[in-house]
Amino acid sequence: MRLKKSQRAEFFEDDLLEEPAPVRLPSKPFRLLDLPSEIRERIYHFALFTPSRKSALKKNGTVGASAKKSKAFSPTSHRIALFLVSHRIHDEASYYFYSTQIFRLFPVQDFARMPTVRQLPRRHRSSVTTIELILGNSWTAPPRTWTVNQGLGLHDMTLTRTLKVFIECDPSQPIFEGFRISKEYYTEFAGRLMRQVLERLPGLVQVEFDAYPSVHKNGSLMSRLLQETRDAQKKVLWGPERGWVDDEDDYDDPGEDPADAAIDGLRARNPDIDVLTDSLQNVSLEIETVAS
Known part of the structure; x- marks a missing residue:
C-alpha cells in the first residue's frame, strides 16, 4: 500500500521524535582482580607481549632456545605501567613474565637483549623456571666470568625445573687440532661447569640437550655432559634442532665433510657466519644444478 505524501511525512516525523533507549552505565567499576587467574594471565600476556612494529623486528640473539623461542615485548612504557598498578598486580604480572622466559646463565657474543641470570634482580630469580647454558663459544679461552659462585644466584632459583644446554x-x-689448547681442555672445563651448576640448582628436574649438526652424542664433550647429568640424577631430554633421541648414538660418517665442524667452530666465535653459511649453501645448490 502506497502512503500519501502527508502520511509519509507524518510517519518519518514520528520516527525522529522517538527517543533512543537510555544507556545503562555500570554502577561499580570493573575489578580485574575479580577475574579467574587464567583470564588475568591472558590479559598480562597481551599487555607484556604485544609489540610495536619496531620492537617486533628486534631479535633476542641467534643461538639456542633463548633466541628462537623468545617473544617480542610490548613497549617499555606499557610494561612499566602494568607493573605500577598495584602490589598484587605487580607480583602476578612479574611472576608471569619471568616464569615464561628463558634466561641464559652466561652471555655469548650474539647481542641478546635479555639479561643473564646474574643480572636479574634477586627478588625475581625465584620466579624463573627455565635457564640455558650455551657451550662452545670461546672454546680457545673461556671467559673468566664464567664461574659458578654465590654471586650467580643459582641458590635463589627455587622454581627452576629445566636447564637447556x-x-x-x-x-x-x-x-x-692445532687450534685448541689440548684435546680434552674444553671438555674438562665444560664438565666442571656443568657439575657446579647442577649442584647449586635446588629444584632442577631435567636437562635438555641440543646442538649444531657437527656435534655428536658419542663425542667427548657430550659424553662428559651426559655423565654429569646422570650422576646428578636428572632426567635427560633432547631439543628439536639436532634431532637426538633416546637409545641412539650418532657416529661420525667416514665420508662426512669436515667443513660442518669447521663452520660450527666459526659460528661459535662469530654468529654472523650464518650469513656466509647460507651463501655457500646457495652456491653449492647452483653448482649441483648446473652439473646435472
Missing part, C-alpha cells in the same frame, strides 16, 4: 661445537674433534 646448547652446544655450538665440540673442540675435541680432529678438525680443531
Whole structure:
C-alpha cells in the first residue's frame, strides 16, 4: 500500500521524535582482580607481549632456545605501567613474565637483549623456571666470568625445573687440532661447569640437550655432559634442532665433510657466519644444478 505524501511525512516525523533507549552505565567499576587467574594471565600476556612494529623486528640473539623461542615485548612504557598498578598486580604480572622466559646463565657474543641470570634482580630469580647454558663459544679461552659462585644466584632459583644446554661445537674433534689448547681442555672445563651448576640448582628436574649438526652424542664433550647429568640424577631430554633421541648414538660418517665442524667452530666465535653459511649453501645448490 502506497502512503500519501502527508502520511509519509507524518510517519518519518514520528520516527525522529522517538527517543533512543537510555544507556545503562555500570554502577561499580570493573575489578580485574575479580577475574579467574587464567583470564588475568591472558590479559598480562597481551599487555607484556604485544609489540610495536619496531620492537617486533628486534631479535633476542641467534643461538639456542633463548633466541628462537623468545617473544617480542610490548613497549617499555606499557610494561612499566602494568607493573605500577598495584602490589598484587605487580607480583602476578612479574611472576608471569619471568616464569615464561628463558634466561641464559652466561652471555655469548650474539647481542641478546635479555639479561643473564646474574643480572636479574634477586627478588625475581625465584620466579624463573627455565635457564640455558650455551657451550662452545670461546672454546680457545673461556671467559673468566664464567664461574659458578654465590654471586650467580643459582641458590635463589627455587622454581627452576629445566636447564637447556646448547652446544655450538665440540673442540675435541680432529678438525680443531692445532687450534685448541689440548684435546680434552674444553671438555674438562665444560664438565666442571656443568657439575657446579647442577649442584647449586635446588629444584632442577631435567636437562635438555641440543646442538649444531657437527656435534655428536658419542663425542667427548657430550659424553662428559651426559655423565654429569646422570650422576646428578636428572632426567635427560633432547631439543628439536639436532634431532637426538633416546637409545641412539650418532657416529661420525667416514665420508662426512669436515667443513660442518669447521663452520660450527666459526659460528661459535662469530654468529654472523650464518650469513656466509647460507651463501655457500646457495652456491653449492647452483653448482649441483648446473652439473646435472
